[in-house]
Amino acid sequence: MKSFLDLSRIHKQLIAAAADLLFLPLTFCFAILLRYDISSPAQFTHYLWLIFTVPLVSIPIFIRLGLYRAVIRFIDQKIVYVVVLGVTISVVGLLAIAGLLTHMEGLSRGVFGIYWISAITYVVASRFLARGFLLHPNGGQETVRVAIYGAGKSGSQLASALRAGQDYLPVAFIDDTAELHGATIGGIKVYAATYLPDLIGKAKISEVLLAMPSLSKKHQRHILNQLEALKVKVKVTPPVESLVSGELGLQDVRDIEIEDLLGRDQVAPDLGLIATCITGKCVMVTGAGGSIGSELCRQIIRLRPSRLILLEMSEFALYSIKQELKGLHISLGGELELMPFLGSVLETEKCKRIMRTFAVETVYHAAAYKHVPLVEYNPIEGVRNNVFGTLSIAQAAVEAGVTCFVLISTDKAVRPTNVMGATKRLAELILQALAGEGARTRFCMVRFGNVLGSSGSVVPLFRQQIMEGGPITLTHPEITRYFMTIPEAAQLVLQAGAMGSGGDVFVLDMGEPVKIMDLAARMVHLSGLEVRSKSAPNGIEIVHVGLRPGEKLYEELLIGDNVEGTEHPLIMRAQEAAIPWAELRALLAALEAACSNFEVETIRALLLRAVREYTPQCGIEDLIWCAERRAPLSGQVTTTLPAALQNLH
Template sequence: MIQTMEQLFRLPRRQKRIIQVMVDIILLAGSFLGAMMLRLDNWSPIFEWNTWFALTVTAPITILIFIWLGFYRAVIRYISLKALQVVLAGVAVSAIALGITSHLLGLVHPITVPSIYAMLGLLTVGGIRFFLRGIYLHSLMRHKTRIVIYGAGAAGSHLATSLSHGCEYVPVAFIDDWRGMHGTLVEGLKVYSPNDLPRLVAYYGVDRILLAMPSTTRARRREILRSLETLPIPVQTIPGMDDVVSGRARINEIRDIAIEDLLGRDPIPPNQALLDANIRGKVVMVTGAGGSIGSELCRQIITQQPRYLVLVEVCEYALYSIENELRQLIQSQNLTISIKALLGSVQQRPRMEALIRTFQVQTIYHAAAYKHVPIVEHNVVEGIRNNVYGTLEIARAAIDCNVETFVLVSTDKAVRPTNVMGTTKRLAELICQALANHQQTTRFCMVRFGNVLGSSGSVVPLFYQQIKAGGPITVTHPEITRYFMTIPEAAQLVIQAGAMGRGGDVFVLDMGEPVKIAELARQMIRLSGLEMITEDNPGGDIAITYSGLRPGEKLYEELLIGENVTQTVHPRIMTADETFWGWPELNAYLQQLYMAVSNAQHEWIRQLLQQAPTAYHPAGPIADLVWQECDVPAVRAIKPLRSSPTEQADMNTDLLKVSAVSLAKGGTHL
């Protein structure tokens, strides 16, 4: 029967309408004759000619009314209760037409016959359509994914309605935390307690759980997800209310569980005065504007309505992408903000000065940096050029151009670093600290925080890819831990911290509790409805393998060097007093380091990095790929840290030559 129905549903629309009209005529005739038999309790009226004549007149009138009301334009498989209103109106008019025709023809029957005819017509004409719709939906259930919706509120109700009309999912039950909802019906589905979930999964053969609680807090979502980890089915969710309200998503979109639901915290309402201080009505520049943090800074800066937003990026595609996104954001929010998208490297001071002077920049958020630990470890020279001397050049350009505020985006890897990347970021902090005390033109401050969720190079997207590929998931070490924060929260706190600085401040963001990466991988496996391969469960789905720490990688990250930590007016922003060199001493050091970098003398570079107040303790041998492959002895020659007066004079002469050549080429100069 199901196959026959499927064949009928596949017929051309015109043929299906003809079949509906013919079936309705038969049903209306049967309803009329049935009404006569039920009321008169005999068969004699059926054999009278005027009975059939009345039916011949009434049936076409009814069909014409149905056509006029658009009844045959409705698709049976998607028919709704509104169609019953059309049927009711049609059979009511049909009953009136029947009564008038019977009176004109002298057909004697009780006045209740048209009423019984109307009820039978409503039951047969409307009932058969809902019967066919039920058969069709039942046939689809064989191919649909059975789901349980967690959350019986407005979002869950809307989701159930949307999915019922789709071809992919079929809701079978609701789950809700509120006891008052238990046992009630929502959209025809019973609401159960969370304790009933294991039984429902087994009884209905549920394939997945959809979390429909877009307005709940992240803390509560995290609790719910942890309670669902033990179930052998995947858990998915619908977008958060912020995405729905902003138009970035629809309420019935189904997504994988976001890592923010596992790790993210509920944000604290921002201090609007701090957000406005360095942005509203001012010209703001963001370096590294196409990066993870840089792009989010731009999005949030736009909402604070600066006069200009100057985007500086060395990657053409990244600059194109963020400019296009920001222009759409400005248009959608009817903002009047001018965006200047500019290519350039922060290592080129003349270019930076030209941009700052041209647009009269007042605030700089310096987010441009090489941040991937293994890559910088393998490219030491370029990592130092960009992270250290890039910061030096843009900072000195800011001073020369009378920029009001300079905010350095730093990292927790700058604390007692075991890698070159972290050491370069600590040197960048030292530059800002020294310059803050050396001049009064520009106010410098630094904001230090840990990993951000979803950034380029983050383990989370990698884990998702590995799970979809069937594993294994690669973790460097069983005990490795990291701090995590969402990108929007980090960017918002950077802006607020930057407004608190008095000059030379090192701000540290409260990252919450550190997360063990191996446990994060296990959570992601379980919430995907899969089992981990272990010694006790060799038949599982995905294994976790440990690849060993990469060059320069630490087991545990820290956020502070010293212990003198002070709480600020914001509960998630702290300030720390960190040791640093004065500008004359740091400047002399940077000149030596520049000589070592210019000549790619890696042993000398390492010694100099250890000499600075960075607490750098390399975790292994030099990992620079060029240095490892190079056989030229001069390149591997170790320069002494303390030179004789003659050697120092020669070195200074060489430095001046290098600086002059670099300046002539528009390059880095000290």
């Protein structure tokens, strides 16, 4: 079969024509047999010359109509029209030839009618049988048998595209439209979703492909909830237009992502609001190579700033986002200066020079240490980067005359139980205090929860653990988190940043909180697997390893109840208590001295004093501080660091 598929187009066309050269005369003989009672092959000699005339008339007509140019693997029902037209013209030609020969007057015209029907049947059937054989030479045994969810235009086009390949064999359509149930589309029957459990066993379906590009997130979640209970893998197909254009291929059929389960229909952005701080302006993003920072850059570049400045500590992260943005800029066209800077937000003078030299008007400060256990083990670095890094870049912005400064904050800053959350709340307090001093720079903060797929998120960790066959490590069966997709979070940040009047704390509507135990189980089910239980002893095991240092069971978005709406339905303005700059400055001076002297206990005390809602969930976990207190009198340091680090992901 492979050798046949490797033949050139002209050779395949010659084979098809040779088959017609043989079988069209046999079809005419069949028509004569049906019309006359012929008991001996010798009786065919009277019609012999006409039998041999059939292919000489038909094949040139087929060539002219392009029948041999059609690629057998890609043909559909439209070929029937071409065949009917070609056979009809050839029969009319044969009738004309027979009519010119008077000695053939005894030949009944009924023969030509029977031949017309037989020839159409032969040509159509031969093409579709060949297509089925070429697509699935082993009866589909080596292909993945799939059901396509969605029997509309996209679903039927997808079925045609799948048949043209070797990877998938569509055996059923599933659709929620009652009028389509029982119908056949392209030879594939349409069933209601309630039939799917039986079909999986009877038709040996191993995957379900969703082919509903215009489906709302709410409707998609409803369908996925139905499919989750089935022992079948669910995948999402790329837009059919992309398959047809060749932009994407069947290799781009992807597994269900947790974003498909938790994502929601986005509210259309207020482009006028976003453009206020970006379009035609010089914009700077700190932490530009991180999860949120890089997505902010992608969305900012589409809003056509005059210049985009990237500040990032990691050389590789900076290189990666610069190359990506460069390609995106070329595809979008327009004029833009893209300027990458290696450096830290703690370098106040460097940041001030960058802002002054390039007349930065808007800063999005996304640079931060955000992994809760790591910051708990390294509190001094957490304080330096999250607190003094924010102070440094904010003061540089004030001195450089930046118009708007937006801090990317976190829900962990609300009644924090860990060092990371306390440092992010202290960063908020710094900006609130600076705003209270009447700074020309307009400061605001945007607070939201976990973003799906970010570095440190549980989602990529769970996905990797499922691929490895488990176990999935879960800290606590009751742990609950808010989730939002990175693009939606970045888009809302850009809009919130344009609303503030100074010192505002904005809170994004994160939707409903998600129980991480349920999230892990759903990821397992939609991978076509089961969670280990008594009824499924070979399933993926979920292991509870205990809460990590500083980790909460539940996250919050508001410290108090003082919240008001804004012009955007998913953005709220919180009224949070602030500390006057004079008082806060003294606290920060003491905190900086404690960091310089590695006084971890003093740092804990100062954080408790500055962030009044801070209630540590654990003791001091600084690795050096803990190791020194475990050291024997001999001075040799012994430690249980591997045990302390075993739950880090």
